[in-house]
Amino acid sequence: MTVPDIRALKGREKIVCLTAYTAPMAALLDPHVDLLLVGDSLGMVVHGLPTPTAVTLDMMILHGQAVVRASSHALVVVDLPFGSFEASPEQAYLASVRVLKETGCQAVKIEAGEALAPTIAFLVERGVPVMGHVGLRPQAVHVDGGFRAKGRSDEERARVIAEARAADEAGCFSIVLEGVAETLAREITAGVRAPTVGIGASAACDGQVLVTDDMLGLFEWTPKFVRRYADIRTTINDAVARYAADVRAAAFPGEAEVYRFKPKGS
Numbered sequence: 284m285t286v287p288d289i290r291a292l293k294g295r296e297k298i299v300c301l302t303a304y305t306a307p308m309a310a311l312l313d314p315h316v317d318l319l320l321v322g323d324s325l326g327m328v329v330h331g332l333p334t335p336t337a338v339t340l341d342m343m344i345l346h347g348q349a350v351v352r353a354s355s356h357a358l359v360v361v362d363l364p365f366g367s368f369e370a371s372p373e374q375a376y377l378a379s380v381r382v383l384k385e386t387g388c389q390a391v392k393i394e395a396g397e398a399l400a401p402t403i404a405f406l407v408e409r410g411v412p413v414m415g416h417v418g419l420r421p422q423a424v425h426v427d428g429g430f431r432a433k434g435r436s437d438e439e440r441a442r443v444i445a446e447a448r449a450a451d452e453a454g455c456f457s458i459v460l461e462g463v464a465e466t467l468a469r470e471i472t473a474g475v476r477a478p479t480v481g482i483g484a485s486a487a488c489d490g491q492v493l494v495t496d497d498m499l500g501l502f503e504w505t506p507k508f509v510r511r512y513a514d515i516r517t518t519i520n521d522a523v524a525r526y527a528a529d530v531r532a533a534a535f536p537g538e539a540e541v542y543r544f545k546p547k548g549s
């Protein structure tokens with residue numbers, strides 16, 4: 284998949300996206316999805332951080348490398364983490380170039396309000412494809428005082444619409460819409476050229492993304508918008524309990540799992 288392939292799906296087919304942070308997971312997801320997102324959610328999901336704000340560019344690059352190595356079909360997009368792009372278009376460009384060169388991914392994602400539109404345009408004009416991210420922006424957790432869905436007040440709705448328009452006009456090839464009301468998602472999706480990819484943003488979007496660990500039941504947290512397609516925590520818990528019991532009962536390893544070399548000359 285390429286950036287123009289993703290753009291061309293708008294109005295034709297739904298775009299299927301999931302997050303990936305590691306090579307084995309990327310290899311499993313790659314044949315099924317159009318886009319693999321190395322999201323800064325990896326700070327909370329993989330590294331046990333309380334918010335995404337502590338995630339560094341080096342962390343994103345390390346995980347991005349693993350995902351790119353293990354995927355061949357999907358477009359791989361890597362999040363620019365908090366603090367790596369906001370100061371200036373130049374800072375964002377240098378961070379993006381590191382990500383693209385060191386991982387081999389095809390695009391970066393930027394969480395941005397209207398103020399960052401010139402930065403997005405600066406990147407796109409210089410050959411860096413950018414996915415936007417508006418609505419609930421987890422990197423703004425300290426400003427918002429938590430992770431809260433957007434679109435309750437007219438003022439908030441107007442702000443999210445302005446963010447989406449600005450991202451579209453700045454040249455984003457796709458825009459993540461997170462945590463917004465269905466009516467708002469529908470209005471934005473109809474009003475921008477870029478395909479919208481929703482998370483907690485209804486079926487009115489041009490595509491969907493979920494955090495893989497959430498939909499597999501691997502990460503202990505279930506926001507309203509997550510559908511659990513598997514219960515991997517229970518599977519792992521049961522397997523590890525059986526292993527522990529087998530080791531304690533000296534039932535593992537067994538006959539088939541032991542090396543026995545025949546003595547020489549026998």
Ligand code: KIV
Pocket residue numbers: 302320321322323324325362416459461482492493494
């Ligand atoms: O970090 C992330 O995983 C994301 C997606 C949920 C859109 O930004």
Ligand code: NA
Pocket residue numbers: 322323324362421
């Ligand atoms: Na993110």
